[in-house]
Amino acid sequence: MSHISQFQAVQSGVDIRRKPRRTESLIHLVLLLCGLVSVVSTFSLVIVLGREAILFFKLPGVTLSGFLTGTTWLPSIGKYGVLPLITATLITTFFAILVALPLGLFAAIYLSEYASAKTRGVLKPMLEILAGIPSVVYGFFALTFMTPLLRIILGNDTVQVYNMLSAGLVMGIMILPLVCSMSEDALYAVPRSLRDAAYGLGATKAETIFHVVLPAALSGIIASVILAISRAIGETMIVAIAAGSGSSFTFNPLKAAETMTGYIARISGGDVAYDTPEYNAIFAIGSLLFIISLILNVISRRVVSHFREVYE
Amino acid sequence: MAENNSAIATQTGLKRRQSVSYNWSKVFLGAILIAILSLAVMLLNVVNDSFGYAAIEYENDPSIYTMEPLANLDKSQLTALLAGNLSTYRWRTIQQNVVIGQLEVEDLRQMVVDELFKPTVVASYSLTSSVLKRGEVLQEIKSEYPEASVEFYRWLDLDFLTRSMSTAPENSGVRTAILGSLWIILVASLFAIPVGTGAAIYLEEYAHPGKFRKFIQGNIDNLAGVPSIIYGILGLAIFTRVLKPFTSGAVFGLEQSNGRTILSAGLTIGLLLLPVVIIITQEALRTVPNSLRQASYSVGATRWQTIWYHVLPSALPGILTGTILAISRGIGETAPLILVGASSFINKDPTGIFSNFTSLPLQIYYWTQRPQDQFRNTAAAAILVLLIMLLSLNAVAIILRNHFSRQVRA
Numbered sequence: 001m002s003h004i005s006q007f008q009a010v011q012s013g014v015d016i017r018r019k020p021r022r023t024e025s026l027i028h029l030v031l032l033l034c035g036l037v038s039v040v041s042t043f044s045l046v047i048v049l050g051r052e053a054i055l056f057f058k059l060p061g062v063t064l065s066g067f068l069t070g071t072t073w074l075p076s077i078g079k080y081g082v083l084p085l086i087t088a089t090l091i092t093t094f095f096a097i098l099v100a101l102p103l104g105l106f107a108a109i110y111l112s113e114y115a116s117a118k119t120r121g122v123l124k125p126m127l128e129i130l131a132g133i134p135s136v137v138y139g140f141f142a143l144t145f146m147t148p149l150l151r152i153i154l155g156n157d158t159v160q161v162y163n164m165l166s167a168g169l170v171m172g173i174m175i176l177p178l179v180c181s182m183s184e185d186a187l188y189a190v191p192r193s194l195r196d197a198a199y200g201l202g203a204t205k206a207e208t209i210f211h212v213v214l215p216a217a218l219s220g221i222i223a224s225v226i227l228a229i230s231r232a233i234g235e236t237m238i239v240a241i242a243a244g245s246g247s248s249f250t251f252n253p254l255k256a257a258e259t260m261t262g263y264i265a266r267i268s269g270g271d272v273a274y275d276t277p278e279y280n281a282i283f284a285i286g287s288l289l290f291i292i293s294l295i296l297n298v299i300s301r302r303v304v305s306h307f308r309e310v311y312e
Numbered sequence: 313m314a315e316n317n318s319a320i321a322t323q324t325g326l327k328r329r330q331s332v333s334y335n336w337s338k339v340f341l342g343a344i345l346i347a348i349l350s351l352a353v354m355l356l357n358v359v360n361d362s363f364g365y366a367a368i369e370y371e372n373d374p375s376i377y378t379m380e381p382l383a384n385l386d387k388s389q390l391t392a393l394l395a396g397n398l399s400t401y402r403w404r405t406i407q408q409n410v411v412i413g414q415l416e417v418e419d420l421r422q423m424v425v426d427e428l429f430k431p432t433v434v435a436s437y438s439l440t441s442s443v444l445k446r447g448e449v450l451q452e453i454k455s456e457y458p459e460a461s462v463e464f465y466r467w468l469d470l471d472f473l474t475r476s477m478s479t480a481p482e483n484s485g486v487r488t489a490i491l492g493s494l495w496i497i498l499v500a501s502l503f504a505i506p507v508g509t510g511a512a513i514y515l516e517e518y519a520h521p522g523k524f525r526k527f528i529q530g531n532i533d534n535l536a537g538v539p540s541i542i543y544g545i546l547g548l549a550i551f552t553r554v555l556k557p558f559t560s561g562a563v564f565g566l567e568q569s570n571g572r573t574i575l576s577a578g579l580t581i582g583l584l585l586l587p588v589v590i591i592i593t594q595e596a597l598r599t600v601p602n603s604l605r606q607a608s609y610s611v612g613a614t615r616w617q618t619i620w621y622h623v624l625p626s627a628l629p630g631i632l633t634g635t636i637l638a639i640s641r642g643i644g645e646t647a648p649l650i651l652v653g654a655s656s657f658i659n660k661d662p663t664g665i666f667s668n669f670t671s672l673p674l675q676i677y678y679w680t681q682r683p684q685d686q687f688r689n690t691a692a693a694a695i696l697v698l699l700i701m702l703l704s705l706n707a708v709a710i711i712l713r714n715h716f717s718r719q720v721r722a
Contacts, residue, residue, distance in 0.1 A: 021614060024616050027616045028615075031514035031518055032518070033510075035514040035515060035528050036528070037586065038511060038528065038532045038535055039531050041586070044546065044550060045538070045542065048550060102343065103347060104347075106342070107340070107343045107347055110343065110344050114340060126348050127344075130351045132644075132702060132706065133351075133699070133702075134673055134702070135644070136673045136676050136695075137695050137699070139680065140692070141354045141358075145354075204330055204332070205336075205337065206332060206337070207329065231539075234538075234541065236647035236650075237673075261541050261647070264545070265541065265647060268548065282545060283545060289542060290539075294538075296537075297533070297537035
């Protein structure tokens with residue numbers, strides 16, 4: 001559009017602000033549709049999981065209470081108790097958090113309270129590399145390094161070739177960078193004046209950290225742990241490779257047991273036929289997994305937004 | 313705290329407190345060192361399994377063919393050996409594929425070994441035991457496999473990259489898997505990057521703060537936290553089943569038996585990357601100062617002109633770096649592909665989006681599931697390939713970021 005015609009338009013009393021701009025509205029519409037893709041994918045997730053899970057619960061012999069309280073999971077012979085898969089998931093998650101929480105939190109404290117800018121510049125990228133390694137590589141590490149190591153330390157008879165402990169410990173290393181970076185953000189958000197006040201009262205550095213900085217950053221740290229739990233529950237490759245196949249109801253972490261994700265991976269890896277109990281079971285377990293991770297994520301975000309309000 | 317207060321009063325108490333504080337600082341440092349140590353051990357563990365001594369047994373004893381060591385033979389002698397001992401049919405097939413006269417001596421020698429002697433790896437050893445316990449390893453091979461010859465084996469070599477899948481570990485390679493990974497990430501990026509960027513622009517630049525925006529934002533945040541295997545379930549149900557005529561290429565006149573194609577896999581990974589791309593792009597857009605937008609509006613630019621000419625260019629370094637990191641996450645993703653992929657043996661290179669596929673991480677997973685020990689070596693070698701791919705992608709991200717941030721500042 002030339003300047004003259006624009007000028008004439010104004011002269012003739014046409015307000016260019018009111019002028020319809022088709023390209024602009026078209027772009028607006030396209031971008032809105034892009035935004036709606038995520039909504040569509042959430043809805044299709046819910047519909048797919050829900051529909052197939054309902055089919056699963058309509059199978060003869062399947063009841064919701066039996067599903068949640070039964071202690072045998074063998075869909076091929078009609079035993080649909082999900083507890084063995086859940087206990088295995090909780091045991092691997094427990095060991096993962098046992099490793100990731102202290103190491104991740106302490107590493108975060110070192111980075112935020114002790115490290116110089118230069119040291120941070122070296123250490124931080126290394127943690128980022130750790131965070132960027134695909135989980136299948138961690139699975140290989142668990143199977144070919146951690147398990148043999150545990151068998152050397154605890155004895156070949158007590159530790160099975162596939163076991164939950166090895167998978168859990170390695171999973172802990174995998175989620176350590178997540179706990180570390182989220183905790184570091186929380187520690188970083190604690191105002192400097194709080195630390196200075198503690199030093200002014202004569203507290204040592206460790207006392208300042210434990211009595212002032214950590215309590216102030218607590219909600220952020222809790223949020224990071226909740227997110228880490230959610231990540232550990234949904235982690236598939238490490239448990240599929242190192243924790244063993246075939247469900248078993250055991251609380252001994254040195255034994256093999258299949259987790260929820262491990263079951264999904266094993267069954268679907270074998271070209272499962274559509275509309276068999278095994279196929280529908282994948283969706284029932286998937287729904288359970290989806291609900292658990294959704295709840296944990298929402299709680300984690302609530303906690304984070306709560307802690308953001310404290311100092312702003 | 314009461315005991316602390318009384319401790320302050322005494323000099324000895326202060327010393328104790330200071331030493332406690334000092335000890336804690338070592339604990340904190342120790343934690344991060346353990347993390348970095350595990351990274352180092354992980355990488356060494358992979359390298360350890362990728363190289364090392366291997367005991368090789370030949371199906372046909374080399375002495376049947378020639379008494380001379382192969383190294384002493386020249387080109388014409390090697391060719392004669394091949395022509396004289398291979399079946400006429402096999403020899404003709406080879407001649408159709410390669411021009412024998414143009415081959416180097418090393419290639420010919422390799423061909424003689426592969427075609428006539430037919431080696432199998434019967435035992436393999438890690439790099440550490442090959443180097444540190446060399447004597448014991450050689451002794452063990454001698455006593456357990458008296459027929460075998462010993463060779464220092466590099467599981468990761470050029471042949472490994474260019475060979476396709478095989479049932480024998482020593483003949484296995486990752487070419488099909490690498491091509492599969494590249495195809496999948498191409499489809500995923502073509503879906504996730506434009507849609508993700510568009511959604512982020514909508515949320516940051518267009519949507520009015522309110523219930524609708526909060527709803528979409530909450531959706532995206534929830535999607536980002538969904539375990540990756542759930543996306544696999546979604547892909548299995550929607551892309552390979554409901555949309556089968558489309559993803560198998562049937563509507564385009566292709567004859568395909570299933571929907572377990574690169575298109576399905578790429579879209580599944582694309583859906584998984586979508587929330588990641590959106591969140592990264594939103595963060596990049598938020599760093600653009602508002603004054604830039606206002607300046608643009610004040611000279612009469614429309615909203616899209618402002619975004620296209622001012623906001624996006626200055627957010628580009630952030631978007632680019634984040635997107636590349638998202639892509640590298642997509643390349644390493646395994647769990648969803650187990651569900652979407654065909655579990656059958658894939659050794660044909662993918663030719664397009666309607667091919668069946670295998671991918672590098674998927675291949676690694678399948679190899680870890682195999683009983684033969686030597687597949688552990690091929691898995692380790694494939695992991696090295698994967699890690700080198702991911703690290704170089706990350707390096708590209710860093711270089712691009714530095715390049716752009718300099719350009720924007722100038």
